[in-house]
Amino acid sequence: MTEPASRPVRVRFAPSPTGRLHLGGARTALFNWAFARRHGGRFVLRVEDTDRARNTEESLTSILDSLRWLGLDWDEGPEVGGEHGPYFQSERQGRHREALERGLREGWLYRCFVPLDEVRAQREAARAAKGNWRFDPGSRELDPREAERRAAAGEPHVVRMRVPEGERLVIHDHVRGEVTFDSSEVEDWVVARADGVPTYNFACALDDADMAVTHVIRGEEHLVNTPKQMLVRRFLGLPEPEYAHVPLILGADGRKLSKRTGDTAVEDYRARGYPPEALFNFLALLGFSIDDKTTLFSPDELVRHFELGRIQKGGAVFDPVKLDWMAGEYLRATPTDELARRVLPWMQEAGLVPDEPSAADLERLERVAGAFRERLTLYGELPERARFLYEEVEPDAKAAQALAAPGVAELLQDLLAALEERSEWPPADLPGLVREVAAGRGAKPGAVMKPLRAALTGTLGGPELVEVLDLLGRERSLARLRRALATGARNG
Numbered sequence: 354m355t356e357p358a359s360r361p362v363r364v365r366f367a368p369s370p371t372g373r374l375h376l377g378g379a380r381t382a383l384f385n386w387a388f389a390r391r392h393g394g395r396f397v398l399r400v401e402d403t404d405r406a407r408n409t410e411e412s413l414t415s416i417l418d419s420l421r422w423l424g425l426d427w428d429e430g431p432e433v434g435g436e437h438g439p440y441f442q443s444e445r446q447g448r449h450r451e452a453l454e455r456g457l458r459e460g461w462l463y464r465c466f467v468p469l470d471e472v473r474a475q476r477e478a479a480r481a482a483k484g485n486w487r488f489d490p491g492s493r494e495l496d497p498r499e500a501e502r503r504a505a506a507g508e509p510h511v512v513r514m515r516v517p518e519g520e521r522l523v524i525h526d527h528v529r530g531e532v533t534f535d536s537s538e539v540e541d542w543v544v545a546r547a548d549g550v551p552t553y554n555f556a557c558a559l560d561d562a563d564m565a566v567t568h569v570i571r572g573e574e575h576l577v578n579t580p581k582q583m584l585v586r587r588f589l590g591l592p593e594p595e596y597a598h599v600p601l602i603l604g605a606d607g608r609k610l611s612k613r614t615g616d617t618a619v620e621d622y623r624a625r626g627y628p629p630e631a632l633f634n635f636l637a638l639l640g641f642s643i644d645d646k647t648t649l650f651s652p653d654e655l656v657r658h659f660e661l662g663r664i665q666k667g668g669a670v671f672d673p674v675k676l677d678w679m680a681g682e683y684l685r686a687t688p689t690d691e692l693a694r695r696v697l698p699w700m701q702e703a704g705l706v707p708d709e710p711s712a713a714d715l716e717r718l719e720r721v722a723g724a725f726r727e728r729l730t731l732y733g734e735l736p737e738r739a740r741f742l743y744e745e746v747e748p749d750a751k752a753a754q755a756l757a758a759p760g761v762a763e764l765l766q767d768l769l770a771a772l773e774e775r776s777e778w779p780p781a782d783l784p785g786l787v788r789e790v791a792a793g794r795g796a797k798p799g800a801v802m803k804p805l806r807a808a809l810t811g812t813l814g815g816p817e818l819v820e821v822l823d824l825l826g827r828e829r830s831l832a833r834l835r836r837a838l839a840t841g842a843r844n845g
Contacts, residue, residue: 360567361393361394361395362389362392363389363394363397363564363565363567363568364385364388364395364396364397364566364567364568365385365396365397365398365399365564365566365569366378366381366386366397367399367442367560368400368401369401370400370402370408370409370410371404371407371409371412372412373415373416373419373618373620374415374416374420374618374619375617375618376602376618376619376636377572377601377610379419379423379619380602380640381570381599382420382423383423383425384570384599384637384641384664385570386425386427387652387655387656388570391656391657391659394567395428396425396428396429397427397430397440397566398429398431398433398440399430399564400413400430400431400440401557402443403442403443403550405443413431415620418620419618419619419620422623422629423633423636424630437564442556442560445556446550446551449555449556449559452555452559453512453544453555456512456514456588460497461515462512462514462515463492463515464495464500464503464510464513465488465492465510465511465513465543466495466503466508466509466510467491468509471489472489485537485538486540487516487539487540487541488540488541493513493515493541509547510547511547512543512544513541513543513544514541514542514555514581514584514585515541516539516540516541517536517584518536518537519536520536521533521534521535522535522536522580522584524579524580524583524596525595525596526576526597527568527595527596527597527662527664528597528599528661528664528666529573529576529598529666532576532579534579536580538580539580539581539584554578554581554582557578557582558582558585558591561582561594562586562589562592566594567594567595568594568595569594569595569596569597570596570599570661571597571599572598573598573599573600575598576598599640599664600640600667601669602640602669602670603669604670604671605670605671607668607670610671619632624733626699626733626734627680627731627732628684628695631680631682631683633652634649634650634679634683635676637650637655638669639671640665640669641664641665642663644658648679649679649682677730677731680730680731681730684726684729684730684731684732685726687726689722689726692719692723692726693715693718693721693722696718696732696735697715697718699732700718700735700736703736703737703740705736705739705740705744706743717824720824721739721824722735724816724817724820724824725738725815725816728814728816741809741810746811747811748808749811751807751812751813752806752807755803755804755813756804756807756808756837756840760796761800761804762838763794764790764791764794764796765805765808765834765837765838766838767790767794768786768787769831769834769838772786772830772831773831778826779823779830780819780822783818787801787805802818804837805818805834807837808834809822809825809830809833
């Protein structure tokens with residue numbers, strides 16, 4: 354199967370606003386976006402909002418914000434418009450009703466009055482007999498005029514498709530090759546519920562055709578829906594799109610990714626401070642590869658190389674360790690001024706930077722972000738790492754132990770005296786100064802550096818001590834040494 358050459362590419366992503374954007378949905382959207390951009394086509398966003406009981410504005414806002422955060426822009430859809438609207442499925446029900454009425458007139462749809470519990474019983478009986486349940490003969494063969502009369506009288510019913518028997522339904526899939534279904538495997542499925550609202554497969558097939566979608570790229574769990582959608586198109590004389598059913602995203606246990614194995618929504622990763630470029634790159638690698646060696650790539654590089662034929666058939670395993678590695682790589686590659694802008698919301702939420710920061714606040718934050726860049730994986734890690742630069746902190750257990758070690762008080766007292774004599778801040782040759790103080794007591798430099806870090810930061814980790822002294826400033830640095838001498842070091 355070849356990539357498109359003649360007709361303009363049009364693809365769609367069609368989420369339901371019943372929850373947040375799942376990683377699987379985000380990966381599907383990303384593949385559609387990349388394919389459209391690769392071929393100069395159109396990426397359409399359609400909202401399938403016919404589940405009135407579960408739809409929420411909050412979910413819709415979350416989905417749109419998550420797509421934008423990942424860098425996925427759409428050419429048609431909500432907030433953008435386009436020539437193939439409306440882009441909310443609930444606003445397209447006039448078209449759906451026309452198709453339903455046509456199907457009933459032409460006989461490839463029929464009204465079914467069998468109660469749901471009886472349908473379930475029939476299915477169970479067919480399953481027990483190791484057969485496929487397909488339809489209830491009583492409803493399927495009911496005279497259309499009688500069915501119309503009963504419906505007009507208000508008798509509850511659904512509308513089903515009259516699936517033809519003995520036919521092969523062949524799907525030419527860009528990922529899976531040729532997939533064949535026998536029509537005997539497809540039941541007379543419900544195309545409209547008792548309230549008259551069309552079901553997913555019926556509305557989806559119509560909307561894809563009306564929006565001139567050329568390629569349907571979606572998760573493999575939708576493969577079983579394809580024969581039903583093909584039949585809708587066939588009965589209505591609508592053109593068939595090309596298909597690409599991409600593999601499931603699996604957890605480490607080999608099962609479909611779920612909340613049991615960790616966060617599953619894009620919003621969760623955004624809230625924890627993952628760089629959007631890292632999650633974009635990571636999702637693109639779940640089932641796709643540019644080649645056998647390239648791991649880190651930009652959206653532009655993905656677009657240049659994206660081909661449906663490169664998508665793998667087998668499930669793609671979600672590796673959180675790899676994602677964290679990517680996050681660190683992208684964070685460290687971010688320019689310092691941009692990094693400061695990105696970590697600002699977390700610093701504000703932690704109360705370390707004012708909601709309306711001054712120019713001095715932002716300048717200092719940029720210096721702090723630069724100092725911690727090599728030690729961060731996520732934006733959300735900075736507040737706790739850098740808290741000692743903004744607030745007085747108590748030494749943790751290891752820092753307190755270092756401050757209480759024998760001889761530390763004398764070493765810190767000598768270092769404090771030497772630092773107080775220096776007019777330059779921070780001292781240009783801090784290592785030399787430390788060596789001098791240590792030698793005066795017959796100790797090694799590490800015996801000074803370790804408690805110095807503990808006194809200044811409350812931990813035994815962090816940026817270079819020269820950066821710490823610079824960020825704290827002269828007075829705060831000396832005050833912390835005096836405080837350490839008055840507490841932990843004195844106890845040693």
